[in-house]
Amino acid sequence: MISFEESMKLIKKYDLPIVKTFASLDFNELKKAFQKMEKPAVLKVYSPDIIHKTDVGCLFSGIYTLSQLKDAYKKILRNAFSFNPNARIDAFVLQEIAKGIELIIGTKNDETFGKIILFGLGGIYTEIFEDVAIRVLPLDEMQVESMIRQIKGYKILSGYRGKKYNLEALKQLIIKVAELFEKESIKEIDLNPVFLDEKEAKIVDWKFYR
Incomplete structure (x- = not known):
């Protein structure tokens, strides 16, 4: 680290x-x-x-x-x-203290596919549902959007029971993390948790490995 x-x-x-x-x-x-x-x-x-x-x-x-x-x-x-x-x-x-729903974003070098990025709900959702989406880099905005929509928890993120989350902020964060991973000599990134609310996404804990 x-x-x-x-x-x-x-x-x-x-x-x-x-x-x-x-x-x-x-x-x-x-x-x-x-x-x-x-x-x-x-x-x-x-x-x-x-x-x-x-x-x-x-x-x-x-x-x-x-x-x-x-x-x-x-x-x-x-x-x-x-x-x-x-x-x-x-x-x-x-x-x-950060507020909102807990998310995870991570990257690693896969032996088969090369550089990959994953995203999912964090906290208890990770443990219960193992709800993550994975993409191979590089990726564009449409792929990021499909990645977000793919997880089972998308119903929560898209406004379940009137609770709103800033999905554009989440999308831009995933794009930035992917760019960092592609350009820097980093073997793995672990952002957990990331908090998302109606205004913004905020990283609370981060680990970068060379």
Whole structure:
């Protein structure tokens, strides 16, 4: 997994929309950023040695106060090195809470088909329905649209019970991710979760592998 700094360069280069994020190893810097953020916030670790942050106690949500932030910071440090004493910690990542429906977007190099991209509903939907669509790159806008319509969860995305989602924002995000994967020396991308609401799509967690 590439470093946090490298990942942010790619995110900025391809204009990938992420939730409001601040990263630092310095607690005082995190504290300053926290005071300017909407509450509650989330604090998590970014480490190539800790992939499943929630499972090992390296992600805390529902942070409203500075004392809760400090407590989460200490617990993440303790849990990270308890899980892996040699873990490389690139940053503590402080984020605002995203709203909407959870999605996943990913890419990888397939032995048979080459570069592929996948998209589907995230969260519990992924586990229950295994509802994903896959396309071989390169792809155009029509292919992205058909990809979105292909999943079983499209009924939800298209306005089930009056709930609206910005499918154009989702389409543009998939196109940008595909472009990044085609142009950069990246072996795999994992964007999970991505949140989509009526206004926009926002990436909350990202992993890029060389």
